[in-house]
Amino acid sequence: MKNKIIVITGGATGIGLAIVKQLMNDNTVISLDRSDAKITALKAACPKVTSIKADVTSADDVDAAITSIGKTAGKIDVLINNAGLGRNFDFVNASDKKLAEDISTEMDVNYIAPIVLSKKALPLLKKSDAPVIVVVSSGLAYVPMAFLGSYCASKAAVHFATMSIRHQVAALKIRVVEVLPPVVDTDLSKGATIKKMPADTFAKIFLDRFSKGQDVMNIGQTAALEKFSRFLPKTAFKMLNKAGN
């Protein structure tokens, strides 16, 4: 990818940062992050990247970010909806309040925010010759891990919404890419004891498939998960939730 205006959410850490590092030399990269400390670290590590402070669940922040990008860049070629989070889902032991708050947070960040941001970005995407919306969902959109039940539900929700959006914007000639990562070595997966893909490797595979025109990317273990979920869904659930996982 070269000479593109790329907007990414959560570009200061993990998968987002790995993607940013591989794109920043040949493109204009704008990252939307909410934490001052992370923005400072991003600026230090990647001075070419433009940072905009924004919580993707805040309508005001998102409106201000879009206005600012419109003024400075005039368009968006590629919007990468990457920001996300996950909470442990302990249905039996969590308090009613914590359970409700966690579900609501996950749905706000992982499901609602990518749709709302993509919608608000439409006028700027339409100014591109070859606009692309990218959604980073998860292999767990296919099969849930029990202790992450609500995170998986939020990713399944954005998975289905992404299919719908792809269908609806086809007439506008907007490409919609969904990338479904396996377990990648980032802050988000730090509690997981299973094998993790390095974030740089993940970013390389994503960008390679992006340039080859692939629109649904089942990366690493996600490819097997997708097949199992279709043909042997109960086995897939059992495998994913065996003792130790």
Ligand SMILES: NC(=O)c1ccc[n+]([C@@H]2O[C@H](COP(=O)([O-])OP(=O)(O)OC[C@H]3O[C@@H](n4cnc5c(N)ncnc54)[C@H](OP(=O)(O)O)[C@@H]3O)[C@@H](O)[C@H]2O)c1
């Ligand atoms: N790592 C994995 O194994 C894995 C697997 C499948 C899918 N994914 C998905 O990959 C994406 C990137 O995650 P990651 O693994 O790179 O984890 P990460 O390092 O924790 O990165 C997530 C980023 O999203 C940001 N973010 C969260 N809520 C936000 C909000 N309301 N507004 C703005 N930024 C927000 C976080 O910033 P704050 O710290 O400020 O919240 C953080 O910088 C996520 O969508 C995740 O669900 C990851």
